Amino acid sequence: MREVFQQELREVQERLIEISKLVEVAIQKATKAFNDSDVSMAESVIADDAKIDALAAGLDELAIGILALQQPVARDLRVVVTALRVSASLERMGDIAEHIAQLARYRYPDKVVKKVLRATFAEMGELDVTVAAKLTELLATENLEILEQMRDIDDRIDELHVSVFDAVLGAAWQGEAVDTVDVTLASRYHERFADHAISIAKKVQYLVNGDWPAPGEG
Amino acid sequence: MREVFQQELREVQERLIEISKLVEVAIQKATKAFNDSDVSMAESVIADDAKIDALAAGLDELAIGILALQQPVARDLRVVVTALRVSASLERMGDIAEHIAQLARYRYPDKVVKKVLRATFAEMGELDVTVAAKLTELLATENLEILEQMRDIDDRIDELHVSVFDAVLGAAWQGEAVDTVDVTLASRYHERFADHAISIAKKVQYLVNGDWPAPGEG
Numbered sequence: 001m002r003e004v005f006q007q008e009l010r011e012v013q014e015r016l017i018e019i020s021k022l023v024e025v026a027i028q029k030a031t032k033a034f035n036d037s038d039v040s041m042a043e044s045v046i047a048d049d050a051k052i053d054a055l056a057a058g059l060d061e062l063a064i065g066i067l068a069l070q071q072p073v074a075r076d077l078r079v080v081v082t083a084l085r086v087s088a089s090l091e092r093m094g095d096i097a098e099h100i101a102q103l104a105r106y107r108y109p110d111k112v113v114k115k116v117l118r119a120t121f122a123e124m125g126e127l128d129v130t131v132a133a134k135l136t137e138l139l140a141t142e143n144l145e146i147l148e149q150m151r152d153i154d155d156r157i158d159e160l161h162v163s164v165f166d167a168v169l170g171a172a173w174q175g176e177a178v179d180t181v182d183v184t185l186a187s188r189y190h191e192r193f194a195d196h197a198i199s200i201a202k203k204v205q206y207l208v209n210g211d212w213p214a215p216g217e218g
Numbered sequence: 219m220r221e222v223f224q225q226e227l228r229e230v231q232e233r234l235i236e237i238s239k240l241v242e243v244a245i246q247k248a249t250k251a252f253n254d255s256d257v258s259m260a261e262s263v264i265a266d267d268a269k270i271d272a273l274a275a276g277l278d279e280l281a282i283g284i285l286a287l288q289q290p291v292a293r294d295l296r297v298v299v300t301a302l303r304v305s306a307s308l309e310r311m312g313d314i315a316e317h318i319a320q321l322a323r324y325r326y327p328d329k330v331v332k333k334v335l336r337a338t339f340a341e342m343g344e345l346d347v348t349v350a351a352k353l354t355e356l357l358a359t360e361n362l363e364i365l366e367q368m369r370d371i372d373d374r375i376d377e378l379h380v381s382v383f384d385a386v387l388g389a390a391w392q393g394e395a396v397d398t399v400d401v402t403l404a405s406r407y408h409e410r411f412a413d414h415a416i417s418i419a420k421k422v423q424y425l426v427n428g429d430w431p432a433p434g435e436g
Binding site for chain 2: 175
Protein backbone atom coordinates (compact mmCIF):
# COMPACT_ATOMS: atom_id res chain seq x y z
CA MET A 1 0.00 0.00 0.00
CA ARG A 2 2.93 2.35 0.58
CA GLU A 3 3.64 2.33 -3.13
CA VAL A 4 0.08 3.26 -4.00
CA PHE A 5 0.31 5.99 -1.41
CA GLN A 6 3.55 7.45 -2.76
CA GLN A 7 2.09 7.32 -6.25
CA GLU A 8 -1.03 9.19 -5.09
CA LEU A 9 1.06 11.82 -3.36
CA ARG A 10 3.11 12.37 -6.51
CA GLU A 11 -0.16 12.68 -8.37
CA VAL A 12 -1.34 15.45 -6.04
CA GLN A 13 1.78 17.45 -6.79
CA GLU A 14 1.69 16.73 -10.50
CA ARG A 15 -1.94 17.77 -10.74
CA LEU A 16 -1.26 21.01 -8.89
CA ILE A 17 1.46 21.81 -11.41
CA GLU A 18 -0.77 20.73 -14.30
CA ILE A 19 -3.59 23.06 -13.22
CA SER A 20 -1.12 25.89 -12.70
CA LYS A 21 0.19 25.38 -16.24
CA LEU A 22 -3.34 25.50 -17.64
CA VAL A 23 -3.94 28.72 -15.74
CA GLU A 24 -0.73 30.09 -17.24
CA VAL A 25 -1.95 29.23 -20.76
CA ALA A 26 -5.36 30.73 -19.97
CA ILE A 27 -3.98 34.09 -18.83
CA GLN A 28 -1.52 34.18 -21.74
CA LYS A 29 -4.33 33.69 -24.25
CA ALA A 30 -6.76 35.91 -22.36
CA THR A 31 -4.41 38.88 -22.22
CA LYS A 32 -3.48 38.39 -25.88
CA ALA A 33 -7.20 38.24 -26.78
CA PHE A 34 -7.78 41.33 -24.67
CA ASN A 35 -4.93 43.40 -26.05
CA ASP A 36 -5.23 42.34 -29.71
CA SER A 37 -9.01 41.98 -29.82
CA ASP A 38 -8.66 38.35 -30.90
CA VAL A 39 -12.12 36.87 -30.54
CA SER A 40 -11.27 33.28 -31.43
CA MET A 41 -8.54 33.26 -28.82
CA ALA A 42 -11.01 34.70 -26.30
CA GLU A 43 -13.44 31.92 -27.11
CA SER A 44 -10.78 29.27 -26.63
CA VAL A 45 -10.05 30.60 -23.10
CA ILE A 46 -13.77 30.55 -22.29
CA ALA A 47 -14.17 27.01 -23.63
CA ASP A 48 -11.11 25.71 -21.77
CA ASP A 49 -12.08 27.02 -18.33
CA ALA A 50 -14.32 24.02 -17.60
CA LYS A 51 -11.22 21.84 -17.76
CA ILE A 52 -9.51 23.82 -15.01
CA ASP A 53 -12.66 23.64 -12.87
CA ALA A 54 -12.90 19.87 -13.33
CA LEU A 55 -9.23 19.32 -12.54
CA ALA A 56 -9.47 21.45 -9.39
CA ALA A 57 -12.51 19.48 -8.21
CA GLY A 58 -10.74 16.21 -9.01
CA LEU A 59 -7.69 17.32 -7.05
CA ASP A 60 -9.85 17.99 -3.99
CA GLU A 61 -11.35 14.51 -4.29
CA LEU A 62 -7.92 12.94 -4.56
CA ALA A 63 -6.59 14.89 -1.57
CA ILE A 64 -9.59 14.02 0.59
CA GLY A 65 -9.33 10.36 -0.43
CA ILE A 66 -5.69 10.29 0.66
CA LEU A 67 -6.57 11.86 4.01
CA ALA A 68 -9.33 9.32 4.56
CA LEU A 69 -7.43 6.22 3.51
CA GLN A 70 -3.76 6.87 4.13
CA GLN A 71 -3.69 9.19 7.12
CA PRO A 72 -0.49 10.87 5.98
CA VAL A 73 1.81 12.63 8.41
CA ALA A 74 4.54 15.28 8.32
CA ARG A 75 5.59 16.43 4.85
CA ASP A 76 3.09 14.08 3.14
CA LEU A 77 0.25 15.62 5.11
CA ARG A 78 1.48 19.10 4.23
CA VAL A 79 1.36 18.28 0.53
CA VAL A 80 -2.24 17.09 0.76
CA VAL A 81 -3.37 20.00 2.91
CA THR A 82 -1.71 22.49 0.58
CA ALA A 83 -3.60 21.03 -2.37
CA LEU A 84 -6.89 21.48 -0.49
CA ARG A 85 -5.98 25.03 0.47
CA VAL A 86 -4.92 26.24 -2.99
CA SER A 87 -7.18 24.43 -5.46
CA ALA A 88 -9.99 26.99 -5.16
CA SER A 89 -7.58 29.88 -5.78
CA LEU A 90 -6.18 28.20 -8.89
CA GLU A 91 -9.71 27.68 -10.14
CA ARG A 92 -10.44 31.32 -9.43
CA MET A 93 -7.38 32.42 -11.43
CA GLY A 94 -8.83 30.47 -14.35
CA ASP A 95 -12.17 32.24 -13.85
CA ILE A 96 -10.46 35.62 -13.92
CA ALA A 97 -8.65 34.75 -17.16
CA GLU A 98 -12.07 33.84 -18.52
CA HIS A 99 -13.52 37.19 -17.41
CA ILE A 100 -10.71 39.03 -19.21
CA ALA A 101 -11.42 36.98 -22.34
CA GLN A 102 -15.14 37.75 -22.03
CA LEU A 103 -14.44 41.48 -22.01
CA ALA A 104 -12.47 41.02 -25.24
CA ARG A 105 -15.33 39.07 -26.81
CA TYR A 106 -18.05 41.55 -25.81
CA ARG A 107 -16.16 44.41 -27.36
CA TYR A 108 -14.99 42.66 -30.52
CA PRO A 109 -14.15 43.97 -33.12
CA ASP A 110 -13.33 47.02 -31.00
CA LYS A 111 -10.57 46.89 -28.43
CA VAL A 112 -11.64 46.98 -24.79
CA VAL A 113 -9.20 49.68 -23.80
CA LYS A 114 -8.77 53.15 -25.27
CA LYS A 115 -5.37 54.00 -26.75
CA VAL A 116 -4.19 56.04 -23.80
CA LEU A 117 -4.26 52.98 -21.51
CA ARG A 118 -3.14 50.24 -23.88
CA ALA A 119 0.50 50.25 -22.84
CA THR A 120 -0.56 49.99 -19.19
CA PHE A 121 -2.78 46.99 -19.85
CA ALA A 122 -0.15 45.37 -22.05
CA GLU A 123 2.30 45.60 -19.15
CA MET A 124 -0.26 44.33 -16.62
CA GLY A 125 -1.05 41.42 -18.90
CA GLU A 126 2.60 40.49 -19.31
CA LEU A 127 3.13 40.68 -15.57
CA ASP A 128 0.11 38.43 -14.93
CA VAL A 129 1.53 35.91 -17.39
CA THR A 130 4.90 36.10 -15.65
CA VAL A 131 3.39 35.70 -12.20
CA ALA A 132 1.49 32.62 -13.39
CA ALA A 133 4.67 31.12 -14.85
CA LYS A 134 6.53 31.83 -11.61
CA LEU A 135 3.76 30.13 -9.66
CA THR A 136 4.11 26.98 -11.75
CA GLU A 137 7.86 27.12 -11.19
CA LEU A 138 7.39 27.58 -7.45
CA LEU A 139 5.01 24.61 -7.25
CA ALA A 140 7.48 22.48 -9.19
CA THR A 141 10.66 23.51 -7.37
CA GLU A 142 9.51 24.84 -3.96
CA ASN A 143 12.27 27.40 -4.31
CA LEU A 144 11.01 30.22 -2.08
CA GLU A 145 13.15 32.85 -3.80
CA ILE A 146 10.47 32.72 -6.46
CA LEU A 147 7.92 33.98 -3.93
CA GLU A 148 9.98 37.14 -3.49
CA GLN A 149 10.10 37.66 -7.25
CA MET A 150 6.34 37.20 -7.36
CA ARG A 151 5.84 39.81 -4.66
CA ASP A 152 7.86 42.33 -6.70
CA ILE A 153 5.72 41.64 -9.75
CA ASP A 154 2.56 41.98 -7.67
CA ASP A 155 3.74 45.35 -6.33
CA ARG A 156 4.24 46.59 -9.87
CA ILE A 157 0.77 45.35 -10.89
CA ASP A 158 -0.72 47.22 -7.93
CA GLU A 159 1.05 50.41 -9.10
CA LEU A 160 -0.34 49.97 -12.59
CA HIS A 161 -3.81 49.30 -11.17
CA VAL A 162 -3.66 52.60 -9.27
CA SER A 163 -2.37 54.38 -12.38
CA VAL A 164 -5.40 53.15 -14.34
CA PHE A 165 -7.71 54.86 -11.86
CA ASP A 166 -5.56 58.00 -11.94
CA ALA A 167 -5.99 58.06 -15.71
CA VAL A 168 -9.74 57.40 -15.64
CA LEU A 169 -10.36 60.01 -12.95
CA GLY A 170 -8.04 62.59 -14.55
CA ALA A 171 -9.19 65.58 -16.58
CA ALA A 172 -7.83 64.11 -19.82
CA TRP A 173 -10.04 60.98 -19.75
CA GLN A 174 -12.27 60.98 -22.83
CA GLY A 175 -13.98 57.64 -22.29
CA GLU A 176 -17.69 57.16 -22.09
CA ALA A 177 -19.35 55.25 -19.26
CA VAL A 178 -18.93 51.94 -21.07
CA ASP A 179 -15.19 52.53 -21.42
CA THR A 180 -14.94 53.47 -17.77
CA VAL A 181 -16.83 50.34 -16.68
CA ASP A 182 -14.71 48.04 -18.84
CA VAL A 183 -11.42 49.56 -17.78
CA THR A 184 -12.42 49.43 -14.10
CA LEU A 185 -13.35 45.75 -14.30
CA ALA A 186 -10.36 44.85 -16.47
CA SER A 187 -7.91 46.52 -14.12
CA ARG A 188 -9.50 44.83 -11.13
CA TYR A 189 -9.28 41.41 -12.83
CA HIS A 190 -5.62 41.87 -13.69
CA GLU A 191 -4.86 42.89 -10.11
CA ARG A 192 -6.86 40.09 -8.47
CA PHE A 193 -5.22 37.46 -10.69
CA ALA A 194 -1.82 38.29 -9.19
CA ASP A 195 -3.26 38.48 -5.67
CA HIS A 196 -4.45 34.90 -5.96
CA ALA A 197 -1.04 33.80 -7.19
CA ILE A 198 0.58 35.42 -4.14
CA SER A 199 -1.91 33.84 -1.79
CA ILE A 200 -1.15 30.39 -3.26
CA ALA A 201 2.58 31.07 -3.08
CA LYS A 202 2.28 31.90 0.62
CA LYS A 203 0.68 28.53 1.20
CA VAL A 204 3.54 26.86 -0.63
CA GLN A 205 5.87 28.72 1.72
CA TYR A 206 3.94 27.17 4.59
CA LEU A 207 4.26 23.78 2.93
CA VAL A 208 8.03 24.18 2.82
CA ASN A 209 8.62 25.86 6.18
CA GLY A 210 5.49 24.95 8.14
CA ASP A 211 5.90 24.37 11.82
CA TRP A 212 3.70 21.34 12.13
CA PRO A 213 2.85 19.33 15.18
CA ALA A 214 4.53 15.92 15.18
CA PRO A 215 2.22 12.89 15.16
CA GLY A 216 1.65 11.27 18.50
CA GLU A 217 1.82 14.50 20.49
CA GLY A 218 -1.96 14.72 20.74
CA MET B 219 -7.14 11.66 24.13
CA ARG B 220 -10.56 11.06 22.59
CA GLU B 221 -12.01 13.77 24.78
CA VAL B 222 -9.41 16.30 23.69
CA PHE B 223 -10.13 15.29 20.13
CA GLN B 224 -13.89 15.73 20.42
CA GLN B 225 -13.33 19.08 22.09
CA GLU B 226 -11.04 20.18 19.24
CA LEU B 227 -13.57 19.08 16.65
CA ARG B 228 -16.30 21.05 18.38
CA GLU B 229 -13.95 24.00 18.40
CA VAL B 230 -13.47 23.77 14.62
CA GLN B 231 -17.21 24.00 14.10
CA GLU B 232 -17.67 26.73 16.68
CA ARG B 233 -14.92 28.82 15.16
CA LEU B 234 -16.38 28.46 11.68
CA ILE B 235 -19.69 29.77 13.02
CA GLU B 236 -17.92 32.51 14.96
CA ILE B 237 -16.10 33.77 11.85
CA SER B 238 -19.29 33.59 9.83
CA LYS B 239 -21.04 35.72 12.47
CA LEU B 240 -18.27 38.30 12.34
CA VAL B 241 -18.57 38.40 8.55
CA GLU B 242 -22.30 38.94 8.99
CA VAL B 243 -21.68 41.89 11.31
CA ALA B 244 -19.05 43.25 8.91
CA ILE B 245 -21.37 43.24 5.88
CA GLN B 246 -24.22 44.65 7.93
CA LYS B 247 -22.10 47.58 9.07
CA ALA B 248 -20.40 47.98 5.69
CA THR B 249 -23.64 48.22 3.73
CA LYS B 250 -25.07 50.60 6.32
CA ALA B 251 -21.93 52.74 6.10
CA PHE B 252 -22.15 52.59 2.31
CA ASN B 253 -25.82 53.47 2.02
CA ASP B 254 -25.94 56.09 4.80
CA SER B 255 -22.45 57.51 4.29
CA ASP B 256 -21.58 56.70 7.90
CA VAL B 257 -17.83 57.14 8.13
CA SER B 258 -17.37 55.97 11.71
CA MET B 259 -19.20 52.76 10.92
CA ALA B 260 -17.01 52.31 7.83
CA GLU B 261 -13.93 52.75 10.00
CA SER B 262 -15.13 50.16 12.46
CA VAL B 263 -15.53 47.59 9.65
CA ILE B 264 -12.02 48.37 8.41
CA ALA B 265 -10.56 48.09 11.92
CA ASP B 266 -12.35 44.81 12.66
CA ASP B 267 -11.23 42.98 9.51
CA ALA B 268 -7.90 41.98 11.03
CA LYS B 269 -9.82 39.94 13.60
CA ILE B 270 -11.52 37.89 10.88
CA ASP B 271 -8.17 37.33 9.17
CA ALA B 272 -6.56 36.17 12.40
CA LEU B 273 -9.44 33.83 13.25
CA ALA B 274 -9.37 32.29 9.77
CA ALA B 275 -5.61 31.70 10.03
CA GLY B 276 -6.08 30.22 13.50
CA LEU B 277 -8.79 27.91 12.23
CA ASP B 278 -6.46 26.58 9.54
CA GLU B 279 -3.81 25.91 12.19
CA LEU B 280 -6.29 24.08 14.38
CA ALA B 281 -7.57 21.99 11.48
CA ILE B 282 -4.08 21.05 10.33
CA GLY B 283 -3.09 20.19 13.90
CA ILE B 284 -6.06 17.83 14.19
CA LEU B 285 -5.15 16.16 10.91
CA ALA B 286 -1.56 15.71 12.04
CA LEU B 287 -2.26 14.48 15.54
CA GLN B 288 -5.63 12.79 15.49
CA GLN B 289 -5.95 11.33 12.00
CA PRO B 290 -9.71 11.72 12.00
CA VAL B 291 -11.93 9.60 9.77
CA ALA B 292 -15.44 9.75 8.30
CA ARG B 293 -17.58 12.63 9.48
CA ASP B 294 -14.82 14.00 11.75
CA LEU B 295 -12.47 14.19 8.79
CA ARG B 296 -15.13 15.92 6.72
CA VAL B 297 -15.53 18.61 9.38
CA VAL B 298 -11.80 19.33 9.41
CA VAL B 299 -11.47 19.30 5.62
CA THR B 300 -14.46 21.60 5.25
CA ALA B 301 -12.86 24.10 7.61
CA LEU B 302 -9.69 24.08 5.50
CA ARG B 303 -11.68 24.50 2.31
CA VAL B 304 -13.88 27.39 3.43
CA SER B 305 -11.70 29.50 5.72
CA ALA B 306 -10.15 31.47 2.85
CA SER B 307 -13.58 32.27 1.40
CA LEU B 308 -14.85 33.51 4.77
CA GLU B 309 -11.77 35.69 5.07
CA ARG B 310 -12.42 36.98 1.57
CA MET B 311 -16.02 37.87 2.45
CA GLY B 312 -14.61 39.96 5.28
CA ASP B 313 -12.23 41.66 2.84
CA ILE B 314 -15.10 42.49 0.52
CA ALA B 315 -17.10 44.01 3.38
CA GLU B 316 -13.98 46.08 4.11
CA HIS B 317 -13.77 47.20 0.45
CA ILE B 318 -17.41 48.34 0.57
CA ALA B 319 -16.66 50.26 3.76
CA GLN B 320 -13.58 51.83 2.13
CA LEU B 321 -15.68 53.14 -0.74
CA ALA B 322 -17.98 54.79 1.83
CA ARG B 323 -15.01 56.33 3.61
CA TYR B 324 -13.34 57.68 0.45
CA ARG B 325 -16.51 59.43 -0.62
CA TYR B 326 -17.55 60.76 2.78
CA PRO B 327 -19.41 63.10 3.32
CA ASP B 328 -20.87 62.35 -0.12
CA LYS B 329 -22.69 59.14 -0.79
CA VAL B 330 -20.98 56.67 -3.08
CA VAL B 331 -24.00 56.06 -5.25
CA LYS B 332 -26.09 58.60 -7.16
CA LYS B 333 -29.78 58.79 -6.27
CA VAL B 334 -30.98 56.83 -9.25
CA LEU B 335 -29.20 53.68 -8.04
CA ARG B 336 -29.63 53.97 -4.27
CA ALA B 337 -32.66 51.68 -4.04
CA THR B 338 -30.80 49.04 -6.04
CA PHE B 339 -27.78 49.15 -3.75
CA ALA B 340 -29.96 49.20 -0.65
CA GLU B 341 -31.58 45.98 -1.85
CA MET B 342 -28.24 44.39 -2.79
CA GLY B 343 -26.87 45.29 0.63
CA GLU B 344 -29.87 43.78 2.43
CA LEU B 345 -29.56 40.62 0.37
CA ASP B 346 -25.85 40.33 1.16
CA VAL B 347 -26.66 40.67 4.85
CA THR B 348 -29.35 38.00 4.53
CA VAL B 349 -27.08 35.64 2.63
CA ALA B 350 -24.43 36.03 5.35
CA ALA B 351 -27.00 35.31 8.07
CA LYS B 352 -28.21 32.25 6.15
CA LEU B 353 -24.63 31.03 5.85
CA THR B 354 -24.17 31.23 9.61
CA GLU B 355 -27.44 29.34 10.05
CA LEU B 356 -26.36 26.70 7.54
CA LEU B 357 -23.03 26.20 9.30
CA ALA B 358 -24.82 25.87 12.62
CA THR B 359 -27.65 23.57 11.52
CA GLU B 360 -26.38 21.84 8.34
CA ASN B 361 -29.93 22.14 7.06
CA LEU B 362 -29.43 22.05 3.30
CA GLU B 363 -32.76 23.73 2.56
CA ILE B 364 -30.91 26.90 3.52
CA LEU B 365 -28.57 26.40 0.56
CA GLU B 366 -31.56 26.59 -1.77
CA GLN B 367 -32.72 29.82 -0.13
CA MET B 368 -29.21 31.20 -0.54
CA ARG B 369 -29.20 30.34 -4.23
CA ASP B 370 -32.44 32.28 -4.72
CA ILE B 371 -30.95 35.30 -2.99
CA ASP B 372 -27.80 35.00 -5.10
CA ASP B 373 -29.89 34.92 -8.29
CA ARG B 374 -31.62 38.12 -7.26
CA ILE B 375 -28.28 39.79 -6.49
CA ASP B 376 -27.02 38.79 -9.94
CA GLU B 377 -30.11 40.41 -11.49
CA LEU B 378 -29.49 43.60 -9.55
CA HIS B 379 -25.81 43.53 -10.56
CA VAL B 380 -26.83 43.36 -14.23
CA SER B 381 -29.38 46.13 -13.70
CA VAL B 382 -26.65 48.39 -12.31
CA PHE B 383 -24.70 48.05 -15.57
CA ASP B 384 -27.87 48.62 -17.58
CA ALA B 385 -28.37 51.87 -15.69
CA VAL B 386 -24.77 53.01 -16.02
CA LEU B 387 -24.63 52.21 -19.73
CA GLY B 388 -28.07 53.68 -20.44
CA ALA B 389 -28.70 57.07 -22.02
CA ALA B 390 -30.05 58.52 -18.76
CA TRP B 391 -26.84 58.00 -16.77
CA GLN B 392 -25.54 61.37 -15.59
CA GLY B 393 -22.58 60.18 -13.57
CA GLU B 394 -19.02 61.31 -14.11
CA ALA B 395 -16.17 58.83 -14.48
CA VAL B 396 -15.64 58.72 -10.72
CA ASP B 397 -19.28 57.75 -10.17
CA THR B 398 -19.05 55.10 -12.85
CA VAL B 399 -15.88 53.62 -11.34
CA ASP B 400 -17.33 53.54 -7.82
CA VAL B 401 -20.62 52.01 -8.89
CA THR B 402 -18.87 49.38 -11.00
CA LEU B 403 -16.62 48.33 -8.13
CA ALA B 404 -19.41 48.51 -5.55
CA SER B 405 -21.73 46.35 -7.61
CA ARG B 406 -18.98 43.83 -8.23
CA TYR B 407 -18.20 43.64 -4.49
CA HIS B 408 -21.84 43.08 -3.58
CA GLU B 409 -22.11 40.33 -6.17
CA ARG B 410 -18.85 38.58 -5.24
CA PHE B 411 -19.77 38.59 -1.55
CA ALA B 412 -22.79 36.39 -2.26
CA ASP B 413 -20.81 34.18 -4.67
CA HIS B 414 -18.38 33.35 -1.86
CA ALA B 415 -21.27 32.52 0.46
CA ILE B 416 -22.67 30.10 -2.13
CA SER B 417 -19.29 28.52 -2.69
CA ILE B 418 -18.94 27.91 1.07
CA ALA B 419 -22.49 26.57 1.25
CA LYS B 420 -21.72 24.06 -1.49
CA LYS B 421 -18.83 22.77 0.56
CA VAL B 422 -21.13 22.39 3.55
CA GLN B 423 -23.39 20.36 1.29
CA TYR B 424 -20.43 18.14 0.55
CA LEU B 425 -19.74 17.88 4.28
CA VAL B 426 -23.28 16.65 4.85
CA ASN B 427 -23.70 14.42 1.79
CA GLY B 428 -20.12 13.69 0.77
CA ASP B 429 -19.43 10.28 -0.64
CA TRP B 430 -16.19 9.62 1.15
CA PRO B 431 -13.94 6.60 0.92
CA ALA B 432 -14.09 4.48 4.06
CA PRO B 433 -10.87 4.13 6.05
CA GLY B 434 -8.91 0.97 5.49
CA GLU B 435 -9.84 0.60 1.84
CA GLY B 436 -6.48 1.94 0.64
